[in-house]
Amino acid sequence: xxxxxxxxxxxxxxxxxxxxxxxxxxxxxxxxxxxxxxxxxxxxxxxxxxxxxxxxxxxxxxxxxxxxxxxxxxxxxxxxxxxxxxxxxxxxxxxxxxxxxxxxxxxxxxxxxxxxxxxxxxxxxxxxxxxxxxxxxxxxxxxxxxxxxxxxxxxxxxxxxxxxxxxxxxxxxxxxxxxxxxxxxxxxxxxxxxx
Numbered sequence: 342x343x344x345x346x347x348x349x350x351x352x353x354x355x356x357x358x359x360x361x362x363x364x365x366x367x368x369x370x371x372x373x374x375x376x377x378x379x380x381x382x383x384x385x386x387x388x389x390x391x392x393x394x395x396x397x398x399x400x401x402x403x404x405x406x407x408x409x410x411x412x413x414x415x416x417x418x419x420x421x422x423x424x425x426x427x428x429x430x431x432x433x434x435x436x437x438x439x440x441x442x443x444x445x446x447x448x449x450x451x452x453x454x455x456x457x458x459x460x461x462x463x464x465x466x467x468x469x470x471x472x473x474x475x476x477x478x479x480x481x482x483x484x485x486x487x488x489x490x491x492x493x494x495x496x497x498x499x500x501x502x503x504x505x506x507x508x509x510x511x512x513x514x515x516x517x518x519x520x521x522x523x524x525x526x527x528x529x530x531x532x533x534x535x536x
Contacts, residue, residue, distance in 0.1 A: 477496065
C-alpha cells in the first residue's frame, strides 16, 4: 500500500462531514489497496457492518460471495478486492429499510481513492445508487442495467442487483440473472483473482 493511500484511508476514517445526520455516528467502512484488481461499489453499511467494521458482514455479503464464487478468505483479501460503498457510514433506518447512502461520500472521496487503485480491472456496481453514479449510459431501471450487463464490459463495469434477502422477489422474477449472468461473472472473477 502506498503512503498516499494509507494517508487517504486515515483521512476517511477521521471524516466527520455528515456526522450530524448519522444516527449511530460515523464509522466509515472501506477497504482499498493499490494492488486490488476488483472493486465492489455497493450502497452503505447496515447496522451489523457498522458494529463489526467488516464490509458485507451480513446475509447480503454471504449471498454476494456465493454470486462471485469466492470464499470469505478471498473476498476479504484487500490486496485483490477493494470495497468502496457509495456511503461509507450507516445512514439510518427509513420506512422501507435503510436510508439511501449519504450523498457526501462519493463526491468527497471516490475519485481520490480510485486514483490510488491503478490496477482495478473490474468494478461491480451493486444496486441503483452505484449504477446511477457510475454508468455513463444507464437504463431507466436497475433490472435493465443488469439485463444489459454486456453493454458495460468495455468500461470494466458489471451492474448487479443488491444481494439483500429483501430482493428475493426480484431474483424469483428474473431467473435469467442466476442462469445467464452469474457464470460469466464467476469466470471473470476467477481469472482476475490469484488463487
